[in-house]
Amino acid sequence: MPATFIAEVSSNHARDLDRCFEFVDVSAAIGCDAVKFQLFRLDEMFAPEILERSAKHRARRDWELPEDYLAPLAARCREKGIAFSCTPFHLAAVRALEPHVAFYKIASYELPWDGLLAAVAATGKPVVLSTGMATMAEIHHAVDVLRTGGATEVTLLHTVSAYPTPPEEANLAAIDTIRAATGCAVGWSDHTVRPGVVHRAIGRHGATMIEFHLDLDGKGAEFAAGHCWLPDQIAAVIAEVRAGEAAEGNGEKVPTAAELPDRDWRADPEDGLRPFRKIRARWTPDP
Numbered sequence: 232m233p234a235t236f237i238a239e240v241s242s243n244h245a246r247d248l249d250r251c252f253e254f255v256d257v258s259a260a261i262g263c264d265a266v267k268f269q270l271f272r273l274d275e276m277f278a279p280e281i282l283e284r285s286a287k288h289r290a291r292r293d294w295e296l297p298e299d300y301l302a303p304l305a306a307r308c309r310e311k312g313i314a315f316s317c318t319p320f321h322l323a324a325v326r327a328l329e330p331h332v333a334f335y336k337i338a339s340y341e342l343p344w345d346g347l348l349a350a351v352a353a354t355g356k357p358v359v360l361s362t363g364m365a366t367m368a369e370i371h372h373a374v375d376v377l378r379t380g381g382a383t384e385v386t387l388l389h390t391v392s393a394y395p396t397p398p399e400e401a402n403l404a405a406i407d408t409i410r411a412a413t414g415c416a417v418g419w420s421d422h423t424v425r426p427g428v429v430h431r432a433i434g435r436h437g438a439t440m441i442e443f444h445l446d447l448d449g450k451g452a453e454f455a456a457g458h459c460w461l462p463d464q465i466a467a468v469i470a471e472v473r474a475g476e477a478a479e480g481n482g483e484k485v486p487t488a489a490e491l492p493d494r495d496w497r498a499d500p501e502d503g504l505r506p507f508r509k510i511r512a513r514w515t516p517d518p
Contacts, residue, residue, distance in 0.1 A: 251268070257447060270317050271296075301327065361392075395422050443460050
């Protein structure tokens with residue numbers, strides 16, 4: 232099963248619709264299956280006492296995606312043949328996104344919020360849930376809330392909510408643990424920016440979905456933190472993964488079309504010399 236690649240724009244869009252369009256276009260061009268934005272309002276994301284005390288948190292108002300961008304972004308995604316997704320961080324965002332998104336993505340920080348999970352599940356749309364910082368008990372509970380609420384297609388993403396994540400803390404083997412415990416499809420949300428980690432997640436642990444943070448040019452609000460990929464970096468990884476998928480075949484052991492011309496050039500069973508006797512007498516070198 233081919234791995235799905237999701238480009239996470241996060242807060243790198245600078246509230247610029249043209250830049251948002253460029254994220255869609257670039258994501259499609261480098262081979263992604265979906266592009267994902269975030270819809271939050273700071274006053275409905277952080278408690279007032281935190282915002283009162285922290286200028287750093289208040290500055291995140293500049294990262295809010297305008298709601299009137301949703302329809303044009305969804306249209307641009309349809310035009311480019313790529314799925315549009317978005318993460319809701321408050322209940323009204325679930326309703327605002329419903330006409331536009333192919334699937335919902337729930338962030339690790341919102342995993343404990345049953346009300347948000349239930350609201351997303353009630354839409355009947357596919358749900359992708361990140362599991363950073365969570366225990367297995369918390370993951371089980373979240374999956375139960377989603378399924379009870381009506382979600383029939385749930386994908387879990389193992390991730391480490393550290394930005395960036397040291398590769399030695401990726402704990403990719405947890406992909407297998409989560410899959411076995413929940414029966415859900417499981418992927419990897421990357422914050423390492425290491426090609427080897429992505430390849431290992433897919434090749435060794437069967438990750439069916441790869442989410443990664445994308446920046447266009449190193450000028451995005453989150454790029455300096457060190458967890459965002461640039462287009463050329465991740466394009467190379469996607470191309471390598473696709474080449475590996477194409478090489479999978481059907482498992483039947485028969486000579487391939489590329490091998491057929493050399494079959495008669497194997498050692499003849501009677502004298503051990505190449506090629507087979509049947510072609511020696513009539514063979515002539517190419518001009």
